[in-house]
Amino acid sequence: MLIWLLADSDMGKFAAFKNLLNSFSAHYPDVKVDFRVLTRRSMWRSLFAHLRDSKNRESADLIELPQSWTAVFAKLGLLAETGAVVESFNPARYPDFLKKGCVMEENDTVFSAPWWMEAPALFYRPETLKKHGLSPEAGFRDWGHFLEACERLAAGNRKRGFYPVLNGAGRMSAAHALPCVWNRGGDLFSEDRHRCTLNKDEVVRGLEDYLEPALRGWLPLFGEAVFEGGPFYEDRTAMVLGTRTPSFPGRKSPFKPARLPGARKKEQILGYNLAAASGSTNLKEAGLFLKWALSADNCRSFSEDFGVFPCLKQVLEETLADADGGEVWREIFAAPAMPPNTTVYPTAELLLDKALWHASLRIARQAYAREDFLRELIIAHGEIDYLLSLY
Structure with missing residues (x-):
């Protein structure tokens, strides 16, 4: 099984x-399992190539x-009904x-099972903010106050390689830009x-808000993801825009979570599902793994191991009750908004990712022009x- x-x-x-x-293989030694890692774009292309x-x-x-x-690949016939697996x-x-x-959009037939999820947030070092006369209550009230906090942090720290804020994933993305919109x-x-x-x-202004820290030189582009940088990043920044608490194995994280600045009425939640391929000749084995991975104990341990959130209702409630910064996470999950599961949305997100990537390249080369960004949009x-007119 692959x-x-x-x-x-x-x-x-x-x-x-x-x-x-490993735990699955110990219980089902006769099921041979291999896995491959694909980027989002290569996964998209591989599915369409198949x-x-x-x-x-x-x-x-x-x-x-x-x-x-889920909707687009279920409609294309690539996914098996989860209940049959x-x-x-x-x-x-x-x-x-x-x-x-x-x-799918048209009916309630299930084609994928929720596995884990994460939520964009702003992580900050309380002692660093306090040292510069800042507080999360005032500094993160809205995006304007957040930019002012970045400016004060940049002016107050001359250490080589220091940035007020880092991007946790090391890149700009549509999913993380939408809260600004x-x-x-x-x-x-x-x-x-x-x-x-x-x-x-209002959409253009929101996207420009998202780019503003990078445009002003307060957020580096095309650097390592925070999780690849080891403990050294802790001295390089006061804040991290990301989905998981920045930490290093064996050490307590100095960062605390806060909502992304702004007065929006909903919070972005990013979910990841498991789906069985309709053309698979190993659906029995796929069903065994799905049942194993989606059990309460495995759902809990898997999500805990890399700092994300489980999807099972009961396990999620337990996690939110015990999580560091649980009050913040409970506030975020009290107003959840998922990316639309529609036929067109995945392509729309990829196109916006492309526009943000090109904007990032121009910013890094100090050649950014608003007109170029607007043209791409x-x-x-x-x-x-055009796709909406078809589907």
Whole structure:
């Protein structure tokens, strides 16, 4: 049996998966399991390559997907019904906000099972903020106050290599930019999801808010992910924009979580699901692994091992009750918003990722021009609207 996993900025995910796999293999020694790691883009391309030429382009038996990919690949016939693979699968064991990420748009048939999730947040070092006369209550009230905090931290620290804020994943992304768009009252689609809104002023301003720390030189681009940098990053920054508490094995993290600055009414939650391939010849084995991975004990231990959140309702409640900074996480999960699980959304996200990547390159080369960014957004807007007219 072959499992495809999504690449991650934290190698701890793969150590956690190997632990899960080893325990599975100890209980099912006759089931031979291999796994491969693919980037989000290579996973996308590999799935479509298999769709075009299933005889010569392989697919995995089990696939880890962003929950927002379920609808499109289920509609294309690449995913098996989860209930047919795991008879005991019960959607009622999951929070309501996760259920739409398991089905197609038109019906309630489940094609993927929630596995783990994370939420963008701002992590800060309390003693560093205090040293510069800052507090999370005042400094993180909105994006403007956050930028002022960055400016004060930059002016007050001349240490070589110091930045007020780091990007936890080492890159800019659409998923992390959307809370800034929501702060401005915008969104990627209209309320009925029939039109793209990338051309709206509030959307553009929100994306520019997201880029602002990098434009001002307060956030480095194309650096190592925080989790690859070891303990040295702790002296290089006061804050981290990310989804997991920055830490180093064997040491207590000096960072505390806070909501991303802004007065939005919802919080971004990013979910990752497991789905069985409809063309798999190992669906029995895939069902065994799914049942194993989705059990309460394994769901808890896997998510704990790399600092993310479990999807099972009961285990999530226990985790939020015991988590460091639990009050912040409970506030975030009290207003959850998942990326739309629609046919068009995954492509829209990839196009916005591309525009942000090009903007990052121009910023790094000190060649950024607002007109270039707007031009890319207009092109992406046109492509997304065309897809919406088809689907």
